[in-house]
Amino acid sequence: MKILIVEDDAITMEFVRKGLQESGYNVECAADGEQGLSLARHGRFDAAIIDIMIPKIDGLTMIERLRAEGSNTPFLILSAKRTVDDRILGFKKGGDDYLTKPFSFSELLVRLQALLRRSSYAGNQNRLSIGDLTIDIFTRKVKRAGKEIELQPREFSLLEYFMRNPGITLSKTLLLENIWGYRFDTHTNVVDVLVHRLRNKIDRGFGRELIRTVRGMGYMIKDDKD
Numbered sequence: 623m624k625i626l627i628v629e630d631d632a633i634t635m636e637f638v639r640k641g642l643q644e645s646g647y648n649v650e651c652a653a654d655g656e657q658g659l660s661l662a663r664h665g666r667f668d669a670a671i672i673d674i675m676i677p678k679i680d681g682l683t684m685i686e687r688l689r690a691e692g693s694n695t696p697f698l699i700l701s702a703k704r705t706v707d708d709r710i711l712g713f714k715k716g717g718d719d720y721l722t723k724p725f726s727f728s729e730l731l732v733r734l735q736a737l738l739r740r741s742s743y744a745g746n747q748n749r750l751s752i753g754d755l756t757i758d759i760f761t762r763k764v765k766r767a768g769k770e771i772e773l774q775p776r777e778f779s780l781l782e783y784f785m786r787n788p789g790i791t792l793s794k795t796l797l798l799e800n801i802w803g804y805r806f807d808t809h810t811n812v813v814d815v816l817v818h819r820l821r822n823k824i825d826r827g828f829g830r831e832l833i834r835t836v837r838g839m840g841y842m843i844k845d846d847k848d
Contacts, residue, residue, distance in 0.1 A: 623738060624648045626670040628658035630677055638671060641727045646775030648803055655679025662688055667695055669737055674701040682715045689716035696737035735760065750785040753845035755824065755832060757785060766828055776801065777820050784833065784843040793840040817841055
């Protein structure tokens with residue numbers, strides 16, 4: 623899942639970014655409201671964590687504009703403002719949850735997961751399947767033909783991205799951007815290495831291959847029976 627963090631305090635941003643990436647999320651960051659607004663408008667984020675007091679465009683104005691434009695992204699407001707009136711205003715502007723500073727990462731994580739769960743239940747997207755392969759986004763359980771498969775966080779992120787785009791050829795550049803957050807060609811083979819590892823867990827021993835190589839273009843997940 624892809625999360626946007628809009629936070630001008632570099633220490634807090636790095637603290638949250640590192641924690642979310644270690645939990646298997648793909649994270650993009652912005653240090654002010656203008657950059658955050660641009661990323662939110664042009665990226666596809668499953669949720670955003672937004673500080674209120676940020677430069678150029680404050681967090682509440684940013685959320686208000688995105689809601690007016692039709693965004694249904696779940697917004698978790700992060701703020702040092704802690705009065706009841708502050709929290710009420712945050713919800714009125716379009717926030718979905720409100721966490722005051724200082725905070726523990728474990729609380730931020732469970733609040734974010736609750737937002738994502740409610741959002742996915744509304745869209746019925748918590749479970750993805752193709753052929754006899756099924757993943758649960760929230761329990762992070764993967765099963766093929768009824769057998770549970772254990773994946774590392776990055777492997778799960780890659781499989782989730784494949785399964786959200788079945789039958790579509792995904793280039794290495796696209797995978798680098800969406801799984802690693804790279805916005806340039808790094809000339810690395812990390813995509814090939816991770817796809818190879820995932821194939822060994824998902825396809826080996828199950829009779830038919832789901833992850834395909836599209837020569838010269840990238841990879842896709844597809845079931846011949848579909």
